[in-house]
Amino acid sequence: MRLTRLLLEDFRSYASAELHPEPGLTIVAGPNGAGKTNLLEAVFVAVTGRSHRAGSDAELVRHSRPFARVRLDLSDPQGVTARVELLVPAEDTPPEIRKRVTVNGLPRRASAIGDTVRVVLFRPEEMLLLVGAPSERRRFMDAILAQRHRAAARDLAELSRVLAQRNALLRAIRREEATPDGLSFWDEQLAVVGARVLAARLNLVAELAARIPALHDAVAPADEQGEQVRLSYADTLKNAWPERPAASGPAPPPDELEAAYRRRISEVREKELWNGVSLVGPHRDDLRVELAGREVATHASRGQQRTIILALKLAETDLLGADDAPTPIVLLDDVFSELDSDRSDRSLSLLLERGQVLVTMADLATLPAGRRGVTIWEVGEGRLSQAPRVA
Amino acid sequence: MSGLIAPVARLIEEFSKLPGVGRKTAQRLTYHMLRAPADEARGLASALVAVKEEVAYCSTCCNITDRGVDPCAFCADDRRDATRICVVEEPLDVLAIDRTGEYRGRYHVLHGAISPIDGIGPDQIRARELVARVAAGGVEEVILATNPNLEGEATAMYLADLLAPHVPMVSRIARGLPVGGDLEYADDVTLIRSLQGRRQVDLS
Known part of the structure; x- marks a missing residue:
């Protein structure tokens, strides 16, 4: 699916805005703070149901307005069209107005929008994906899972709820306000839901690992070609999972992982009670990346890291569009300023081969060479230009 | 302001x-x-x-009652089957279940569900009162009718453990498809639960 029209009403800084993206590349240009990212955020929220940067939905609504509206008009090459519309109420809006997403006028769960349209967002912060905290890499994996599989989105939400309850109970036990006998229910929930999330992540890493070498070489400059990138998943099960395979591959049956979690959870009981926090589970896991057998975060150059990150985002794009799913719309939030023109140009070409790309940039000089003649929409002071110019 | x-x-x-x-x-x-x-x-x-x-709590079932009316109307009604107790989270749940006319036993109102985040443990709900009441004898079945969400399940599991030694049968209300619903519109979790809770077809 590609976006033919984006319509905003009282979204963030925009009273109203209308953008008509090109089938291929569309640039949104403007100074920092002008509201470029808000446009990408609008597309992202309408498709995934949540913002990647707002603490609460109410933040998305323009000041003192009752609600924000985002409309996506979509069409695919076969001529099928769809309209996705998101309504987000402000904090004080009467309860009759609820957050809702409709597809062609019919209410849908946010998790069902993935059947109609998908989206890949590349944030500038992701340039730190490999050196940053493990939470960044878990977020990278979970964003793919949540859009691809409804069940995974639900499992991830349930896992965070189970962990919040379990941690609260562990803290209460530490303060001697509760007894440990209430833990068994939450242990079991963590084992069961944790095993489902772990299985989904293991499968995802196997799929990413299969795609990374070719994508890496496609993005890499000549001197990085053929370098061995290896992805693996680091879990918290230690010896409690003796059947763990040596290399990344499809996940084992859930009961094997559940049993491993049960064993490991009972092993760390004392430590958890002392710490007052859940020490075992997918929330402590990591995606490990090695280049030529060495840890990327510490041993790869900045350039090598960026090549791998671009390959990961390309793999994300391919996985989201796999299995007859709609081809994702790619949103690049000012990422070229972080890349040399070589890598920018090759990765942009690869993304455009796959579908539609919306790019924000503060400095048009970072636009990869050979891209003259593209459509540019200007943003300034919370307003979007009425029509694009061609540069 | x-x-x-x-x-x-x-x-x-x-x-x-x-x-x-x-x-x-x-x-x-x-x-x-x-x-x-x-x-x-x-x-x-x-x-x-x-x-x-003017509102007080029934000393037997913990449901709300008029001040001075203790036990409450439900507990005082001798026509109700005293050998069965249906455990619910809130007083409104009593009305919902009683409206059906299907159940004519007694009730017990917990006034909440176990939720560590909200600082609600077994001592913050009326669990001890329930165990004492069941342990006193004369009860054949306790039906756990807490909500089918994480907190409701946690509460049900906890109570089931405590009650098991004192009563022949502890049951949990069924989960599954809504009556009159359409299979294809049901969400995955509901479908999975209804498959897990399937029953042999009664041919009698």
């Missing part, structure tokens, strides 16, 4: 403490009360006071 005279600001403040009421709604309610006849304000005020002063 700036620019507002004190009584108005105070009422807005009080209204906005209510669940589901934001600041704007609180303002709307306050200005409604300003315009309303004095009788209406007095009526509301006395109803609010009465709900605290």
Whole structure:
């Protein structure tokens, strides 16, 4: 699916805005703070149901307005069209107005929008994906899972709820306000839901690992070609999972992982009670990346890291569009300023081969060479230009 | 609050403490009360006071009851089957189940569900009262009718453990497809639960 029209009403800084993206590349240009990212955020929220940067939905609504509206008009090459519309109420809006997403006028769960349209967002912060905290890499994996599989989105939400309850109970036990006998229910929930999330992540890493070498070489400059990138998943099960395979591959049956979690959870009981926090589970896991057998975060150059990150985002794009799913719309939030023109140009070409790309940039000089003649929409002071110019 | 005279600001403040009421709604309610006849304000005020002063808890089932009426009407009704106790989270749940006419036993109201995040453990709900009541004997079955969410399940599991030694049967209400619903519209979890909870077809 590609976006033919984006319509905003009282979204963030925009009273109203209308953008008509090109089938291929569309640039949104403007100074920092002008509201470029808000446009990408609008597309992202309408498709995934949540913002990647707002603490609460109410933040998305323009000041003192009752609600924000985002409309996506979509069409695919076969001529099928769809309209996705998101309504987000402000904090004080009467309860009759609820957050809702409709597809062609019919209410849908946010998790069902993935059947109609998908989206890949590349944030500038992701340039730190490999050196940053493990939470960044878990977020990278979970964003793919949540859009691809409804069940995974639900499992991830349930896992965070189970962990919040379990941690609260562990803290209460530490303060001697509760007894440990209430833990068994939450242990079991963590084992069961944790095993489902772990299985989904293991499968995802196997799929990413299969795609990374070719994508890496496609993005890499000549001197990085053929370098061995290896992805693996680091879990918290230690010896409690003796059947763990040596290399990344499809996940084992859930009961094997559940049993491993049960064993490991009972092993760390004392430590958890002392710490007052859940020490075992997918929330402590990591995606490990090695280049030529060495840890990327510490041993790869900045350039090598960026090549791998671009390959990961390309793999994300391919996985989201796999299995007859709609081809994702790619949103690049000012990422070229972080890349040399070589890598920018090759990765942009690869993304455009796959579908539609919306790019924000503060400095048009970072636009990869050979891209003259593209459509540019200007943003300034919370307003979007009425029509694009061609540069 | 700036620019507002004190009584108005105070009422807005009080209204906005209510669940589901934001600041704007609180303002709307306050200005409604300003315009309303004095009788209406007095009526509301006395109803609010009465709900605290005239409502008591039944010493048997912990449900709400009129002050001075203990045991409550449910517990005092000898026609009700005293060998069965249906355990629910809130007083409104009693009304929901009783309205069906399907159940004619006794009730027990927990006034909440176990939720460590909210600081609610077994001691903050009326669990001890339930165990004492069941342990006193004469009960054949306890039906756990807490909500089918994470907190409700946690509560049910906890109670089942505590009650098992004292009563021949502890049961949990079924989960699954809504009556009159369409299979294809059911969400995955509901379908999975209804498959797990399937029963042999009764041919009698």
